[in-house]
Amino acid sequence: MSRRPDSLHARIRDDIGARIRTGRWRPGHRLPTEAELMADYGCARMTVNRALAELVNAGLLVRRRKAGTFVADPPVQSAMLEIRDFAAEARAAHKRYTYELLSRAEKRLVPHEAGKIGATLGDEVVSILCRHSFDGYPVALEERLILLDVVPQARAESFAIEPPGTWLLAHVAWSDAEHQIRAEPASAAIARHLAMPAGDACLVMERRTWQAARLVTDVVLHFPHNRYALRGRFAPHG
Amino acid sequence: MSRRPDSLHARIRDDIGARIRTGRWRPGHRLPTEAELMADYGCARMTVNRALAELVNAGLLVRRRKAGTFVADPPVQSAMLEIRDFAAEARAAHKRYTYELLSRAEKRLVPHEAGKIGATLGDEVVSILCRHSFDGYPVALEERLILLDVVPQARAESFAIEPPGTWLLAHVAWSDAEHQIRAEPASAAIARHLAMPAGDACLVMERRTWQAARLVTDVVLHFPHNRYALRGRFAPHG
DNA sequence: TAGTGGTCTAGACCACCGC
DNA sequence: CGGTGGTCTAGACCACTAG
Known part of the structure; x- marks a missing residue:
């Protein structure tokens, strides 16, 4: 100690x-x-x-x-990098928000996945694929893993109505997050889900969230280049 | 008051x-x-x-x-969104850094430009185009405007050796900055400068910096998608 | 109206470190 | 050594607001 x-x-x-x-x-x-x-x-x-x-x-x-x-309640989405809730964002922009669950599965992590996200081989996860749209246009495709060891309550959630991000924000405390933001050409599958041409530029944000050193969730968001940008404002010293 | x-x-x-x-x-x-x-x-x-x-x-x-x-000295580049200095970043990654000035001109803002960056029509600026490379590979193309009303010293700088970002960090105090990050297909001109295929995905960061409500500089950075990503780590409450 | 936080005071002792 | 910040105290008065 x-x-x-x-x-x-x-x-x-x-x-x-x-x-x-x-x-x-x-x-x-x-x-x-x-x-x-x-x-x-x-x-x-x-x-x-x-x-x-x-x-x-x-x-x-x-x-x-x-x-x-x-x-205090944690801030919902003030700065560019904070945890985002699409519904809140759509409300702020006066757009109609639609959420669609595309698939949900429970499984164990295979070596490839475990290594990629820094988790342990064989950990049980819920794997979710879903889509967020504003005014009917897809703005984000979300691929998410939730670690069931850390968040056992997720087993009982269907995520058919409420997006996993919103649910996690409300139900799970977190202590750290890490982002990577990059550009990427859309694969055929991604492009289909986002109603955009394959090979077109996507903005990709990957975020891992921990609670006291235990990984809670990993999420990869793909945004079509012409429908989404990240914004932020800040001052020099913090 | x-x-x-x-x-x-x-x-x-x-x-x-x-x-x-x-x-x-x-x-x-x-x-x-x-x-x-x-x-x-x-x-x-x-x-x-x-x-x-x-x-x-x-x-x-x-x-x-x-x-x-x-x-205190301001932090140089701890978080994803802080003002970046490519030389420092290359050093941290143990890569060889090269800077090339492609063009430098002094001019007055035309309406299109003034509106885009929220400046006043006719303001005098230095307009710079330059390139940053790591180990010989271009990682960023930089298009920058510096407002001469606010930073008159820039008139005497050639920016042939020192990148404008580094010079500004050392010579000008700033109080606020605003970012936008997006993905974009590379135009033919951008692609040529970055030695990448036209139409490929670019990560684009645009940043405007103010000093006490006066715009100091506007910069647009294009990054080839496979050579650069932004990273950051943070905690819930700040 | 009483409980709670918001602020300020005047003084004290100590630790550090430049001269 | 002495100037500077680092911390803590015991008490005071006030402002706000929930019950």
Whole structure:
């Protein structure tokens, strides 16, 4: 364990941050009051307050006078790279959103797949192929794997109505994600699903999401080049 | 100016943050000591300290005992969307980097261009076309405009040796940037410059950078699909 | 209206490190 | 050594709002 002899406010901050990031305290959970935390850690109120203020600053907590301190809802899709929910995006753009499940299967990972996504050979997964359309035009083809060891509840989900991304956002805490964005010519199969000519340029985003070092899901999204672009705005230091 | 009646520590934090983001205090600049700031703002040391701690947290400042408080160097390219410097990237990947200036011209923006980038008709710009290669293979074609009203020093730069992106990073402070990432089939001209078949998929990144609400530069980068991908890793709450 | 957070103070002791 | 930041305290008053 060998915890560094950090300052007390840092220890409090990290303690609470860890409980949130591992999903032990879910969004909406009410934390102890400052007075209770003072007693727990045997320190002054300012020390507790500083730890909590930093967590508010980082977006992990929201605080309301008289009501208390709560774990914040994660942001849904502010920046380019955050987890996207197509339905929310369509709403924001005043377009009609359609979701279609194309296939769903449960299976075990074969070596090729396990290696590609950094998972363990033989892990059980749900494998989903689905399509997202705006105003009737396909904007994204989604190929997704969900690890059943980590998310056993997914076994009971058909994903016929609710897209897996939306369901995961609502039901599973996550702590890390990794993206790759590239361009790629559309294969015949991809092109057919997206109603575009084979060989035309696609934007491809692949994302892997972890919860406390365990892979939760891997998703590959193909976007037809003329129907989708990623946008983002940011400032130099973060 | 109708400043909101923010808390005092927020006002101090924002005062200092503004001086950094507008470039008035450059990286390396030494700030007044806590004692001096106490006197300036007529408050207790803890109040100043809280403001500075938040700025350290945000990465704008670094502090060293006895030495003082300094404006931090901006991060060079940690995340996917940060301002990229190809030379640094090549070094990190142990590849040989080559830069070629293909053309440089000074001109005034015509209506089409001004509208496209949200600048003013008739603004003077330097227009640059250049190419970045790793181990001899072109990885990016760069089309860049630099606004001479905002960056008059660019008039004296040939950009024959140093890429404009690197030069701008070192010489001009910036406060905001906006990206768009998309896929696109390569035009004949683009394909020729990138030594790839016309019509093949390209990853295209367009970025506009502002300094305190004034556009500094607009850049469009074309990447051949099989030689370049963007990567990034992040956590839910920021 | 009482519980909770929001802010600020005045002071203290310590750790680090440039001079 | 002494200047600087790092941290913590004990207390205070205020602002907001849920019950």
